[in-house]
Amino acid sequence: MLQVSIYRYNPESDAEPYMQDVQVDTGGKDLMVLDVMEMIKAQDTSFVYRRSCREGVCGSDGVNINGLNGLACITPLSDRVRDNKLVLRPLPGLPVIRDLVVDMSMFYAQYEKVQPYLQNDTPAPAIERLQSPEEREKLDGLYECILCACCSTSCPSFWWNPDRFIGPAGLLQAYRFLADSRDTATEERLAKLDDPFSVFRCHGIQACVNVCPKGLNPTRAIGHIRNMLLTRAT
C-alpha cells in the first residue's frame, strides 16, 4: 500500500488547509502520479485537481510532487516516491482555489505582458513569411512550452515578486519572439524588459530548468535576453 498525503482545502467548508493521509493499492505497479490521483478520486469524489490530456501535452496537471513540481500524468511513481511515501501539494506561490487547483491569473498576466504573438507590420507576402532552416532552428527549445507553470512556481524570485518579475515561463516566450526572424518588434520588446524587475530578478539558480517537464531551459533564454539588452545598450 502506497502512503499518500494530499493537500486538502475547500474554502466553503474548511477554515484552513490540511494534509489528508490516504492509502492506495498500486498493485506493485509503477503507475503515473495522475493514476494514483484518479484512484483517490474514485474513492472520494470531493478531491479536486485539473487534468485533461493525461499525456504531457496540455499542461493542466502541474502539481508539487514530493517537493518538486511536475506534470502528474508523466511523472512515474519511481521518479519521486521514496520510502513508499507520496506527498501531493498544489503548485507553490499561487493562491489555492481548492485542493490542488491554483489560481493561475498572476502567471497568465505575466505571459500576456510579453505579447506572445508575432508582430510584423510589413505587408504580408502572398503565401507565407519564409524562414531559413537556420532561422527556424533558433526557435527549438522555446516553442515547445506548454505553459504548465511548473517552472515559474518553483522560482523564488517569482514567489516574492509575481506581479513584477515575468518569471521563467514568460521570459522563455519573450525570447521565443525576440529570436524569431519574422518578428519586427524586437526593439519595443527589449525596451519593455529593461526595468530592474522583469528580467533582472532572475538570479540564475536554475530551479526552473530543474523541473521543466519538457526539458526546456528558461535560464539560458534569460541569458540570451540579457545579452540582447546589453548589445542594445552598448
Added chain:
Amino acid sequence: MVTAITSMGRSGLHDWLMQRVSAVIILAYVLYVGGVVASGVDYASWKALYSQTWMRIFSLLALLSFGAHAWVGLWSVFTDYLTERMLGAVGDKLRFLAQALSAVIMFTYIVWGIQILWGL
C-alpha cells in the same frame, strides 16, 4: 508597493552591469592588498604604499564599488523580503527604513574612507 525608484540606476541592465563591474574591482583590490599583506608589511612600507596617489585612487575606487555593490545587492534583498506581500502594510515602511539606514551607513563609510586615505 514595490517599485524601482530606489534602485541604483532604474534600469535592470544598469544595476546588473554595475554589480558585475564593482565585483571585479573589489576582487582586484582584495587580491592586491591581500598579496601585499601576505608578502609581509611593516608600518613604513604600509605608509609608503598608501601615500602614493594611485593607491589612494585605487582604494577610493574599491570603496565606491563597495558602496554601489552593497546598494544594488541590498535593494534586491529588501524588495524581495521587506514588502507588503510578505509583511503586510508595515512592509513598505520597513523597507524604506532599511534602505535609508543602509544609505546613511554607506555614505558614512565613504566619507570616512576618504578622510583616512587622504589623512584629513
